[in-house]
Amino acid sequence: MGDDKQSISEILLENRQSFLRFNRFKTSQTLRTLSEIDRLIYKVIPRLLHVNQEGLPGYITREVPCGIFNYTLDSETQIALDKLFPDIIVRRNSGSRPIIQTILLMGSVGSIAQTNKSDLDYTLLINKKDFTPQGMESFQKKLRSIEEWTWVNYHLETHFFVNDITDLRNNNFGESDSESTGTAMAKLFKEEMFRTIIIVAGKVPFWWIMPVATDDKKYKRYCDLINSSKTLLHPEEFVDMGNVDDI
Numbered sequence: 001m002g003d004d005k006q007s008i009s010e011i012l013l014e015n016r017q018s019f020l021r022f023n024r025f026k027t028s029q030t031l032r033t034l035s036e037i038d039r040l041i042y043k044v045i046p047r048l049l050h051v052n053q054e055g056l057p058g059y060i061t062r063e064v065p066c067g068i069f070n071y072t073l074d075s076e077t078q079i080a081l082d083k084l085f086p087d088i089i090v091r092r093n094s095g096s097r098p099i100i101q102t103i104l105l106m107g108s109v110g111s112i113a114q115t116n117k118s119d120l121d122y123t124l125l126i127n128k129k130d131f132t133p134q135g136m137e138s139f140q141k142k143l144r145s146i147e148e149w150t151w152v153n154y155h156l157e158t159h160f161f162v163n164d165i166t167d168l169r170n171n172n173f174g175e176s177d178s179e180s181t182g183t184a185m186a187k188l189f190k191e192e193m194f195r196t197i198i199i200v201a202g203k204v205p206f207w208w209i210m211p212v213a214t215d216d217k218k219y220k221r222y223c224d225l226i227n228s229s230k231t232l233l234h235p236e237e238f239v240d241m242g243n244v245d246d247i
Contacts, residue, residue, distance in 0.1 A: 008211075008222060009231040015209040016233060026198050030105070038156055042120065043080040045158065046071060046103055046201040047090065048146055049124075055088050057149035058142045065131060065139045067098035068201045070237065099139070101125040101165060101239050102202035106193065119157040120150075122200065123193075125239060128164040169242035191244045203239035210243070219243035 031039050048058045052066040081090050104123040124143075131139065143160040150156040171186035194207050206223050214222065227235045 012209050019208045023199050040080040043077045058146045060141045064142050065099040065135045068100045069098045071201050103200040105198040105200050121159045123161045125165050205241045206238050215245045
């Protein structure tokens, strides 16, 4: 495999297309297993995170951080919104700068262990520096409000876990970070995270479009190449969660 700019640009572009197909397949498999009402909830949750609108689950006050990068409202989500909230016209845009880089779905959902009773465990990637202490507090209240809505009304357990992108890039996973469990365990955790996630909305991790066995040095070079806008890839489509080169 060549390593010149032209050839690696083509490889990265092809890998992006392959990942998007793979992610669509995993999403389709997930939706097939969920019950009808849970499928509707799955579709509307990103929309509830994207807007802060009175009358919808997740509305706390007028000033709550919200919005997902690169989020678009598709026809299936619109139908789900109409079914779940027939008396509310949901705004098309968040009206503010997006605060959520990516929404990832983890856990048994999307795997062979998924059942119609599986929880929906979402990881939200953010930049902590984008939040004030008050903003983070109201954002967490918004998430708890949505969790309560799905459980009280539909007995569906949803959980939101908020992670800072810089922490993930540095292999810091809270109680499972590199200081408490060692670098090897942190790498294993990240590798499992990369392999099992479904991108629900937002940006794609750079790792997923890298050639197999890309070491840290090449990973950085390829990220810089994309960020320089010298390829057909758009930098704003991706998020840098770091690399896992060797397990």
